[in-house]
Amino acid sequence: MGRVIVLGSINVDLETTIDAYPQPGEKVMGHSLNRYAGGKGANQAVAARSQGVEVLMVGAVGDDDAGRASLNRLHPMGIKLYVERIPQVPTGHAIIFSDGRTNAIAVLPGANAKLGPRPLDPIRGLGAGDILLAQLETPVERVAQAARHAHERGARVVINAAPYAELPDDVIAMADPLIIRHDDEAAFAARGVEPVALVVLRGKDGLDWDGRRFSGEVVADDEVVDTVGASDALIGTLAACLAKGADRPTAARRALQVAADNVRHAGAQRSSRL
Numbered sequence: 001m002g003r004v005i006v007l008g009s010i011n012v013d014l015e016t017t018i019d020a021y022p023q024p025g026e027k028v029m030g031h032s033l034n035r036y037a038g039g040k041g042a043n044q045a046v047a048a049r050s051q052g053v054e055v056l057m058v059g060a061v062g063d064d065d066a067g068r069a070s071l072n073r074l075h076p077m078g079i080k081l082y083v084e085r086i087p088q089v090p091t092g093h094a095i096i097f098s099d100g101r102t103n104a105i106a107v108l109p110g111a112n113a114k115l116g117p118r119p120l121d122p123i124r125g126l127g128a129g130d131i132l133l134a135q136l137e138t139p140v141e142r143v144a145q146a147a148r149h150a151h152e153r154g155a156r157v158v159i160n161a162a163p164y165a166e167l168p169d170d171v172i173a174m175a176d177p178l179i180i181r182h183d184d185e186a187a188f189a190a191r192g193v194e195p196v197a198l199v200v201l202r203g204k205d206g207l208d209w210d211g212r213r214f215s216g217e218v219v220a221d222d223e224v225v226d227t228v229g230a231s232d233a234l235i236g237t238l239a240a241c242l243a244k245g246a247d248r249p250t251a252a253r254r255a256l257q258v259a260a261d262n263v264r265h266a267g268a269q270r271s272s273r274l
Helices: 042-050 065-076 110-114 140-154 169-174 182-189 230-243 248-262
Strands: 004-007 011-017 036-037 053-063 080-086 092-098 103-108 131-134 154-158 175-181 198-201 207-209 212-214
Touching: 004 042, 004 092, 004 140, 004 230, 011 065, 011 169, 036 042, 036 065, 042 053, 042 065, 042 131, 042 230, 053 065, 053 110, 080 207, 092 110, 092 230, 103 131, 131 140, 131 230, 140 169, 154 230, 169 175, 169 248, 175 182, 175 230, 182 198, 198 230, 207 248
Parallel strands: 004 053, 004 131, 011 092, 053 080, 131 154, 154 175, 175 198
Antiparallel strands: 011 036, 092 103, 198 207, 207 212
């Protein structure tokens, strides 16, 4: 069984629930303010670890209380931390508005944007069987460097292109799979570069993996507590299943089930209050 090396963001999520999203210039009242552990990288690392695989988290936090709280939460889970502490820069934050069914998010990168130029150098023995899992809440150039480093050593590269940004052609071509939202299909198709495999996330409709549709449980509206982090739960689980040698149907169906379970609790990670 291989390891999952997650290169990605570590954030604090500040989430408020609202009845309707404000229009430009409009003010609406929120019903609560909660502080949760977050960041696409950390969310996916937690999800992968919950599937019983060895997980290494590569990222950056500020030398502040938020950063210490984030690391103190990840370490007891058995996630191995290769995390830089950046002085005089705050830990990343996300400001989240949620109506219980959908969400709108503004990300303040903070220390995530200061990740060093060779983030995978401390990882020993990286090679066949291991999976590098990356997203785009850290600088694209760092993701590209890490992907090339991992690929050269025979590791499988999985990239969640979110928030969507253009990756170098050679990095797209090594992604197995590249994971995108259905809203980004047209922008990606315009690139004209094909990854080894492509996964398109379709929300309640499941996912497409190289054109084959996999469907999961559709959670009733009255059971949905919070949709934040559902895709991260899916992706982290998918990577863990691949590290364990699962085939596509097994990995996809397990990942969809975990995503469905994730919307039934508050916060991107289970019991994630900071």
